[in-house]
Amino acid sequence: MALGSSLAGAQGKTAEDQNRIDRTMAPGCAIGLYRPAECDRHTKASADRRGELKN
Secondary structure (H helix, E strand, O other): OOOOOOOOOOOOOOHHHHHHHHHHHHHHHHOOOOOHHHHHHHHHHHHHHHHHHHO
16 A cells, blocks of 8 residues: 555546545545545545546
């Protein structure tokens, strides 16, 4: 698992890519590795990307 500050807000090319990014990001948010603002930024970016992938 790769964790780094550049991962927050990352957007996948496909829905499965986005799932992988989200699964990598979630544990870091859960244990406090990332700041709450980074987790919030990622949650919003992920939702936006999922919306784009559906269109």
